[in-house]
Amino acid sequence: MVTYWSWWWDVDNENDKLARTILTISVPILILLWYKLTVWYEGNRLPPGPYGLPVVSYLPFLGSNLHEIFTEMARKYGPIFSLRLGSKFHVVVNSMDLAKVVARDLDQTFANRSPPVTALTITYGALDIAWSNNNAHWRNMRKLLVSQVLSNANLDACQGFRINEVRATVSNVYAKMGTAVDINEIAFDTELNVVTNMLWGCSSFGEYFNGFREVEFKIIELLGAPNVSDFIPVLSWFDLQGRNREMRKQKEHLDRILDSIIEERIETNSRVMEGVVEEDGRKDFLQIMLELQGQKDGSTLFDIVHIKAMLFDILTASTDTTSTMVEWVITEILCNPSVKTKIQEELTEVVGMNNIVEESHIPKLKYLDAVVKETFRLHPPLPLLIQRCPDESCMVGGYEIPKGTIVYINVWAIHRDPKNWVDPLKFRPERFLNRKWDYNGNNLKFLPFGSGRRICPGLPLGEKMLMYILGSLLHSFEWILPKNEEFELSDVFGFVTKKRKPLVAIPSQRLPDATLYK
Numbered sequence: 001m002v003t004y005w006s007w008w009w010d011v012d013n014e015n016d017k018l019a020r021t022i023l024t025i026s027v028p029i030l031i032l033l034w035y036k037l038t039v040w041y042e043g044n045r046l047p048p049g050p051y052g053l054p055v056v057s058y059l060p061f062l063g064s065n066l067h068e069i070f071t072e073m074a075r076k077y078g079p080i081f082s083l084r085l086g087s088k089f090h091v092v093v094n095s096m097d098l099a100k101v102v103a104r105d106l107d108q109t110f111a112n113r114s115p116p117v118t119a120l121t122i123t124y125g126a127l128d129i130a131w132s133n134n135n136a137h138w139r140n141m142r143k144l145l146v147s148q149v150l151s152n153a154n155l156d157a158c159q160g161f162r163i164n165e166v167r168a169t170v171s172n173v174y175a176k177m178g179t180a181v182d183i184n185e186i187a188f189d190t191e192l193n194v195v196t197n198m199l200w201g202c203s204s205f206g207e208y209f210n211g212f213r214e215v216e217f218k219i220i221e222l223l224g225a226p227n228v229s230d231f232i233p234v235l236s237w238f239d240l241q242g243r244n245r246e247m248r249k250q251k252e253h254l255d256r257i258l259d260s261i262i263e264e265r266i267e268t269n270s271r272v273m274e275g276v277v278e279e280d281g282r283k284d285f286l287q288i289m290l291e292l293q294g295q296k297d298g299s300t301l302f303d304i305v306h307i308k309a310m311l312f313d314i315l316t317a318s319t320d321t322t323s324t325m326v327e328w329v330i331t332e333i334l335c336n337p338s339v340k341t342k343i344q345e346e347l348t349e350v351v352g353m354n355n356i357v358e359e360s361h362i363p364k365l366k367y368l369d370a371v372v373k374e375t376f377r378l379h380p381p382l383p384l385l386i387q388r389c390p391d392e393s394c395m396v397g398g399y400e401i402p403k404g405t406i407v408y409i410n411v412w413a414i415h416r417d418p419k420n421w422v423d424p425l426k427f428r429p430e431r432f433l434n435r436k437w438d439y440n441g442n443n444l445k446f447l448p449f450g451s452g453r454r455i456c457p458g459l460p461l462g463e464k465m466l467m468y469i470l471g472s473l474l475h476s477f478e479w480i481l482p483k484n485e486e487f488e489l490s491d492v493f494g495f496v497t498k499k500r501k502p503l504v505a506i507p508s509q510r511l512p513d514a515t516l517y518k
């Protein structure tokens with residue numbers, strides 16, 4: 001080797017020797033630099049995004065309606081961008097192709113969550129399903145919910161609860177005809193009663209549930225509110241905005257409800273040899289969970305706190321989403337008279353004017369189904385889904401996403417992207433009539449329930465309840481806005497993004513036979 005290179009140093013003056021020494025050292029350095037700047041850097045650069053200030057980074061510049069702000073930022077920075085908020089690195093994915101990479105191709109890598117402080121408080125330290133990381137506990141809880149509550153067999157067995165509650169709602173609305181009715185409130189109560197019946201066998205009425213809706217709304221608001229404690233964790237101890245204190249207050253209320261229900265059941269069980277069972281021999285979900293107490297769940301023992309975390313998840317995940325959607329659908333229908341006419345024509349044809357809506361009619365209500373889907377497209381209740389967090393560094397769209405980054409999939413942007421939808425801002429249910437669309441998240445253009453392993457497990461119940469409540473309210477009543485009330489379509493971002501101004505509407509009798517309302 002030395003002989004091979006000896007010609008290089010075979011020089012007759014000192015200047016030449018110096019030049020060759022400099023060249024010998026600098027050429028490998030330049031090659032290394034080039035490699036770093038091209039191959040290495042290309043493969044490791046972070047997504048583009050705005051600069052911020054020291055310590056707080058972009059935090060002071062972030063507004064409150066995050067889904068709209070992120071969609072606006074995507075126009076400037078592209079389909080994937082990053083922003084640092086305090087010490088936390090965030091990435092927002094805004095296109096269907098990149099959503100596919102996160103939620104499908106790299107689903108396993110992105111299956112963790114990064115719960116905010118308030119979420120840890122209300123879920124007993126992420127012992128629920130929604131905020132738990134992708135671990136044995138999450139898998140067991142999700143499997144339990146899906147197999148015991150949301151299976152086709154259990155949904156069929158619980159049909160009676162849905163019929164009773166939806167009929168009770170129609171009858172309550174009948175009693176309020178001619179007055180302004182809060183649509184979200186009636187849908188919330190209907191869903192809550194169905195779910196509590198499925199969970200522990202009775203409706204939510206009674207002293208326990210006084211004020212539950214307000215508590216839940218506050219919890220949802222706190223879960224979505226920006227909190228300095230999340231962005232600058234060293235300050236979390238001071239809880240500067242008081243958000244965690246407020247969440248603890250809501251948790252006390254929730255705890256009182258859940259403790260009373262669980263204690264009552266334990267007390268009943270102590271008197272009944274076989275534990276509480278339904279007439280058909282089925283056990284409700286609370287009973288099943290109580291019988292699992294003391295069993296190993298991953299590395300921990302399944303106990304009362306786990307049961308409360310599960311109950312919390314199911315109650316909150318099912319009610320606010322469903323009621324918000326019922327409210328949006330009726331708002332869009334009232335804003336679009338031709339859509340209302342088509343829905344009524346379909347209901348008259350499928351159900352008949354001397355009949356009330358039954359679940360068996362639902363598969364035939366194709367136009368109503370398209371209206372619901374179009375409303376989901378324009379008003380997804382979780383427009384950024386629930387944040388995901390990669391458990392190792394990986395590449396998305398040619399950019400590096402470091403381990404632990406908080407990643408949002410911007411469903412709002414995807415659902416309004418002109419590359420995916422013709423006239424994306426127009427309310428046009430017909431676009432969902434021509435092709436087979438579902439909520440399973442396989443077509444990444446449309447993912448109101450999410451996609452991949454974190455997709456909403458409540459989808460079958462959510463879809464059933466939405467169609468049944470809406471079909472019944474729209475078939476049994478004519479709805480109009482109160483005098484001087486204007487159509488209003490603006491929303492306010494939150495963990496569940498809702499209508500800024502709650503919809504109130506006045507019902508009147510639509511079916512000729514008054515006995516159908518009893």
Ligand code: HEM
Pocket residue numbers: 129130131142313314317318319321322325381382385386387448449450451453454455456457458459461462463466
């Ligand atoms: C209209 C009704 C509903 C909508 C629009 C909805 C939407 C969603 C969305 C978007 C997610 C997040 C998915 C993701 O992060 O990718 C989610 C998660 C979840 N939903 Fe729903 N949901 C509804 C009803 C329900 C119902 C009825 C239940 C339970 C009975 C439920 C239980 C859950 C749970 C437990 C999670 C967390 C899943 C996980 O992290 O593994 N949801 N839902």
